[in-house]
Amino acid sequence: NAGVMQNPRHLVRRRGQEARLRCSPMKGHSHVYWYRQLPEEGLKFMVYLQKENIIDESGMPKERFSAEFPKEGPSILRIQQVVRGDSAAYFCASSATRQETQYFGPGTRLLVL
Amino acid sequence: QQQVKQSPQSLIVQKGGISIINCAYENTAFDYFPWYQQFPGKGPALLIAIRPDVSEKKEGRFTISFNKSAKQFSLHIMDSQPGDSATYFCAASRSGSRLTFGEGTQLTVNP
Numbered sequence: 154n155a156g157v158m159q160n161p162r163h164l165v166r167r168r169g170q171e172a173r174l175r176c177s178p179m180k181g182h183s184h185v186y187w188y189r190q191l192p193e194e195g196l197k198f199m200v201y202l203q204k205e206n207i208i209d210e211s212g213m214p215k216e217r218f219s220a221e222f223p224k225e226g227p228s229i230l231r232i233q234q235v236v237r238g239d240s241a242a243y244f245c246a247s248s249a250t251r252q253e254t255q256y257f258g259p260g261t262r263l264l265v266l
Numbered sequence: 267q268q269q270v271k272q273s274p275q276s277l278i279v280q281k282g283g284i285s286i287i288n289c290a291y292e293n294t295a296f297d298y299f300p301w302y303q304q305f306p307g308k309g310p311a312l313l314i315a316i317r318p319d320v321s322e323k324k325e326g327r328f329t330i331s332f333n334k335s336a337k338q339f340s341l342h343i344m345d346s347q348p349g350d351s352a353t354y355f356c357a358a359s360r361s362g363s364r365l366t367f368g369e370g371t372q373l374t375v376n377p
Contacts, residue, residue, distance in 0.1 A: 157309075186364065195272075195355055195367040196310065209364060244309050252362035254300070257309035 155180065157247050157258035165264045172232040172239070174261045178247030185228040186255055187213075187220060190242040199243075202228060235265045270358050272368025279375050285343040287371045289356035292337065296358040300365070301330065301341050304353045313354070314341070346375045 158177040166172050178185050183204050188196040198212040202222035213220065217235075222228040232239055242262050246255035271290045279285045289299075298317055302310035316323045316330040316339065323330045329342040343350055356368040 159309075188365075188367075195369045196365070198364040198366070201364055212364070246365075248362070250362070254312055254315065255365060256312065257302070259309045 157182075157245055157256055159243075159245050159258035159261050161261060162259060163262050163264070165266065166235050167266050168236055169234050172235050172263055172265075174230040174232075174243050174245075174263070176228040176230070176245030176247075176258060178228070178245075179249075179256055182247035182249050182256075184248045184251060184253075185222050186246040186248075187228075187230050188244045188246065188257075190244060190260075192241070196244060199230070232263075235263075237265045239263060240265045270356060270366050270368045272356050272371060274371060275369065276372045277374070279346045279373065281346065281348060281375055281377050283346050283375075285346045285350070285373055285375070286340060287354055287356070287373070288338065288340045289358075289368050290336075290338045291358050291366075293358070293360070293366075294337070295360045296366075298359045298362060299330070299332065299339050300357050300359075301328075302355045302357065302367075304355065304370075310355060343373075346373075348375045348377050351375050 185202045187199040190196045200213045200220045201209040217233045219231045242260045244260045246257045248255045300315035301313045303313045304310045314325050314328045318334050327344045332339045354371045357365040359365045
């Protein structure tokens with residue numbers, strides 16, 4: 154049973170470009186969470202999605218950031234017009250149900266030049 | 267009220283010693299308290315977790331102690347090994363929703 158997969162593992166963007174981060178949950182998991190980890194800091198919740206629905210986006214910046222989890226395919230975290238402050242590691246976690254353990258992927262390290 | 271405070275920020279222990287990391291929370295609605303281990307360049311990996319209906323949970327060399335009245339919980343690593351050197355995060359959630367993480371503890375176990 155493959156774990157949570159994220160790609161790309163590393164992403165370099167120039168200011169103003171768009172970043173698309175992908176997350177494939179563990180097999181059988183329909184709940185996806187995105188977290189951001191700034192250098193030398195803990196993980197901060199961004200958004201919680203269940204297939205085709207955004208359940209909780211209270212941790213996501215109101216502008217430039219969006220997330221989706223379509224019926225088919227991976228979950229996507231999209232950052233438009235990236236700025237240097239967006240440089241961070243973005244982790245996706247998945248769970249089988251809301252109450253179950255969240256398993257994390259290896260993360261995508263975004264660097265904005 | 268959503269914060270989880272973790273201490274110490276860094277910890278150095280000799281091989282074979284006991285590593286102790288502490289966390290405190292404010293939100294009494296939290297009902298799930300996991301600990302994650304993270305190696306450089308990797309994602310967090312679940313180490314051990316506890317719910318507030320028990321005061322202690324042990325898995326191998328790792329033990330969580332939970333004090334509901336004090337709103338505190340701690341991770342004890344017995345017989346610490348150099349391979350345990352990593353960053354440890356405590357976390358808390360309410361009814362399996364979003365995890366609120368502590369700031370992390372960088373553990374170094376010297377040979």
